[in-house]
Amino acid sequence: MAEQTLVDDIAIISKRWKNKEGSLIMALHDLQSRFGYIPRDAALELARQMEIPLARIYEVITFYHLFKLEPPGKHVVSVCMGTACYMKGGEKLLEKAKETLGIEPGETTPDGEFHLQVARCLGCCGLAPVVTINEELLAKVRAEDLENHLSACKGKEEGKGDAS
Amino acid sequence: MTSEMNMEEKKMIKATINGIEVEVAEGGSILDAARTVQIKIPTLCKHPDLDATGACGICVVRNKANGRMLRSCCTPLENGMDLLSEDAEIVEVRKTVLDLLLSRHPNECLTCARNQNCELQTLCADFGVRRETLPNIVPDLPKDDSTKCIVLDPRKCINCGRCVDVCQNMQDVWALSFLNRGIDTRMAPAGDISLAESPCVNCGQCSAHCPTGAIVEYEETDVVWEKLHDPETYCVAQIAPAVRVAIGEAFGQPIGTNMEGKMYAALRRMGFNAVFDTNFGADFTIMEESAEFVKRFTKGEGELPLITTCCPSWVDFMEKYHSDMIPHFSTCKSPHEMLGALAKTYYADKMGVDPKKIYMVSIMPCTAKKYEIRRCNDMSSSGCQDVDVSLTTREIARMFKQSSIDFVNIPDGEADSILGDYTGGGVIFGATGGVMEAALRNAVWMVTGKVPEKPEFEAVRGLEGIKECKIDLAGKEVRIAVAHGLKHVEEVLDKVRAAKTSGGELPYHFIEVMACPGGCVGGGGQPYGVTNELRSKRAAGLYKCDTECAQRTSSENAHVQKVYAEFLGEPLSEKAHHLLHTHYSTKRAYQR
Ligand code: SF4
Ligand code: SF4
Ligand code: SF4
Numbered sequence: 001m002a003e004q005t006l007v008d009d010i011a012i013i014s015k016r017w018k019n020k021e022g023s024l025i026m027a028l029h030d031l032q033s034r035f036g037y038i039p040r041d042a043a044l045e046l047a048r049q050m051e052i053p054l055a056r057i058y059e060v061i062t063f064y065h066l067f068k069l070e071p072p073g074k075h076v077v078s079v080c081m082g083t084a085c086y087m088k089g090g091e092k093l094l095e096k097a098k099e100t101l102g103i104e105p106g107e108t109t110p111d112g113e114f115h116l117q118v119a120r121c122l123g124c125c126g127l128a129p130v131v132t133i134n135e136e137l138l139a140k141v142r143a144e145d146l147e148n149h150l151s152a153c154k155g156k157e158e159g160k161g162d163a164s
Numbered sequence: 165m166t167s168e169m170n171m172e173e174k175k176m177i178k179a180t181i182n183g184i185e186v187e188v189a190e191g192g193s194i195l196d197a198a199r200t201v202q203i204k205i206p207t208l209c210k211h212p213d214l215d216a217t218g219a220c221g222i223c224v225v226r227n228k229a230n231g232r233m234l235r236s237c238c239t240p241l242e243n244g245m246d247l248l249s250e251d252a253e254i255v256e257v258r259k260t261v262l263d264l265l266l267s268r269h270p271n272e273c274l275t276c277a278r279n280q281n282c283e284l285q286t287l288c289a290d291f292g293v294r295r296e297t298l299p300n301i302v303p304d305l306p307k308d309d310s311t312k313c314i315v316l317d318p319r320k321c322i323n324c325g326r327c328v329d330v331c332q333n334m335q336d337v338w339a340l341s342f343l344n345r346g347i348d349t350r351m352a353p354a355g356d357i358s359l360a361e362s363p364c365v366n367c368g369q370c371s372a373h374c375p376t377g378a379i380v381e382y383e384e385t386d387v388v389w390e391k392l393h394d395p396e397t398y399c400v401a402q403i404a405p406a407v408r409v410a411i412g413e414a415f416g417q418p419i420g421t422n423m424e425g426k427m428y429a430a431l432r433r434m435g436f437n438a439v440f441d442t443n444f445g446a447d448f449t450i451m452e453e454s455a456e457f458v459k460r461f462t463k464g465e466g467e468l469p470l471i472t473t474c475c476p477s478w479v480d481f482m483e484k485y486h487s488d489m490i491p492h493f494s495t496c497k498s499p500h501e502m503l504g505a506l507a508k509t510y511y512a513d514k515m516g517v518d519p520k521k522i523y524m525v526s527i528m529p530c531t532a533k534k535y536e537i538r539r540c541n542d543m544s545s546s547g548c549q550d551v552d553v554s555l556t557t558r559e560i561a562r563m564f565k566q567s568s569i570d571f572v573n574i575p576d577g578e579a580d581s582i583l584g585d586y587t588g589g590g591v592i593f594g595a596t597g598g599v600m601e602a603a604l605r606n607a608v609w610m611v612t613g614k615v616p617e618k619p620e621f622e623a624v625r626g627l628e629g630i631k632e633c634k635i636d637l638a639g640k641e642v643r644i645a646v647a648h649g650l651k652h653v654e655e656v657l658d659k660v661r662a663a664k665t666s667g668g669e670l671p672y673h674f675i676e677v678m679a680c681p682g683g684c685v686g687g688g689g690q691p692y693g694v695t696n697e698l699r700s701k702r703a704a705g706l707y708k709c710d711t712e713c714a715q716r717t718s719s720e721n722a723h724v725q726k727v728y729a730e731f732l733g734e735p736l737s738e739k740a741h742h743l744l745h746t747h748y749s750t751k752r753a754y755q756r
Binding site for chain 2: 043044054055056057059062
């Protein structure tokens with residue numbers, strides 16, 4: 001990660017949240033959305049820009065399970081559990097994903113290929129139930145197809161087809 | 165505001181505990197109230213220096229009106245409360261808390277640095293805990309001795325929170341934190357790195373406040389014994405000001421008793437070839453530092469305010485967090501480093517001893533001095549490392565106990581006369597304000613040619629976090645600030661920064677900082693149990709010693725003058741600069 005980009009990326013986040021009461025969690029959310037986890041150098045830079053001790057930042061990161069200190073797997077699988085998806089079988093999809101990958105939500109497979117997480121509503125309820133694998137959105141997924149989708153991306157580069 | 169007015173403003177709360185009437189100012193806790201009538205409710209997390217958190221739950225008492233149990237440390241006394249500090253159930257609760265703590269604590273008392281001095285051990289003894297009622301599952305966490313000053317053993321941590329509060333709030337360093345939550349909560353350096361990679365400044369205040377053996381000094385007594393038993397090594401020792409008025413506590417003596425005579429004698433019996441006194445080094449520091457101040461103040465050569473640098477934790481803190489202040493820092497080394505350099509040059513030469521054979525042991529109230537002796541190349545100005553090892557008061561007390569010396573009854577000895585004589589100015593170094601007071605005495609002498617008629621500068625004494633005053637130095641006003649406890653530093657420095665930016669009048673000309681609350685008397689390596697009362701009594705011991713000195717101003721130290729005449733020339737000479745001064749640089753707070 002180039003130093004200057006990091007500083008700039010975090011400037012956006014810290015500008016948004018600095019000196020706002022109780023905003024550290026929100027800033028960390030932004031950070032995690034940006035990087036998929038909270039890299040140490042990003043946490044240090046956030047500490048510097050927001051003038052919050054690193055100790056406090058790590059207290060918050062380790063207190064809430066949703067923050068990750070390790071990079072997630074190469075392919076981030078999000079199963080939507082918004083109301084619509086839930087109603088249309090999201091839970092079955094999650095079970096299937098857990099079974100296929102052998103991990104719980106929030107965990108990464110030992111080979112680092114997959115990271116499983118539960119998503120809140122992704123805003124495309126008409127396509128429910130929805131699963132995303134990296135940037136790719138899978139609509140009206142059936143549990144029996146999920147396994148194929150997953151094995152299809154094994155070995156591929158993150159988020160892209162293997163065309164290049 | 166006078167304290168009388170304070171009393172009037174504060175409403176008094178009356179209640180009874182165990183049928184005894186108590187009265188405290190509004191807001192006072194049940195625990196504090198109980199103490200005023202000699203009811204000693206046990207606690208493991210509450211420390212008199214720190215705010216209550218109610219973390220341990222051992223201090224419960226019963227409210228008789230509704231039968232409810234309250235945590236006495238964090239419950240304010242209310243009017244008319246009728247409380248009970250003990251009944252069968254309360255005792256059971258306390259024992260259960262201990263059982264739970266022991267279920268996650270290693271059973272290692274016999275080999276623990278806090279054996280016989282541990283608050284958890286004492287409570288288990290007091291409550292007659294005779295067997296483990298719960299299975300013992302100790303978290304598998306490694307020791308961290310990366311700083312070589314203090315050692316973290318998180319397995320022995322009971323999560324009381326004192327060290328984290330001390331490090332974050334009393335010292336403003338933020339090296340320690342709690343990670344995770346619930347049963348997985350653990351004390352760790354910020355961001356789970358090693359302590360040496362963290363912003364830790366090695367002050368040891370965490371170890372001074374920890375109730376158990378989870379944070380202790382880095383023990384180095386073995387290597388000193390080895391050197392003492394080696395006939396080829398010429399062992400020399402020096403004793404810091406604050407040690408002499410605290411070590412007695414380890415031998416049951418009243419707090420503040422000056423034990424220097426016993427220490428000189430005991431060190432000789434242990435086999436030290438020479439026993440010096442860091443107070444002599446302090447007189448040197450004052451000669452150099454007041455010369456530096458007068459040069460900046462009267463001749464305008466160098467930045468004002470001048471800031472003192474005897475405290476290695478403060479130096480490290482400044483290099484990490486306030487390095488814009490480097491031009492303001494005195495370049496003077498701390499007293500024991502000056503003495504170390506002189507011992508391996510002037511003394512070695514005079515005595516015809518090979519400096520390489522000299523092994524200098526500093527006996528300090530401080531854990532950070534262990535770091536300071538290797539801080540940079542300047543600490544080897546004599547050609548070898550000027551101070552070879554730095555022991556804390558706690559370590560030397562143990563060595564005395566190991567060496568079959570009846571420490572309390574041994575006849576008083578004397579320090580060597582070369583590098584051993586001192587003035588009152590040297591001995592008060594161990595208390596907050598002491599360096600400033602000694603420097604002011606000497607500055608008066610430098611500017612007027614006469615030592616001050618009244619050597620006491622009362623305004624810089626005492627435990628107020630920031631002390632400010634104005635002193636008249638031959639018709640010119642000198643504005644002064646003294647801060648101790650690192651949390652007080654920023655306020656003082658921010659005033660200086662503001663004045664520098666605006667071009668306004670400087671708020672101060674001279675600033676003293678010591679990292680530990682109370683100064684070195686409250687150092688991280690001193691006997692356990694520090695409170696403000698204890699700090700005051702130790703400081704009183706030093707001020708008493710000062711008044712008993714025939715000479716009170718460092719320039720009056722005839723041996724100091726002799727070393728200048730025979731060896732160094734004059735203060736701030738080239739030779740003095742080489743041996744007695746150092747430099748600073750900006751440091752990263754986090755090594756990774
Ligand atoms: S910390 Fe205290 S109780 Fe625990 S092993 Fe050490 S002395 Fe024993
Ligand atoms: S030694 Fe001082 S700075 Fe280091 S962890 Fe302990 S309290 Fe914090
Ligand atoms: S290390 Fe000591 S002071 Fe710190 S939380 Fe643990 S028991 Fe308390």
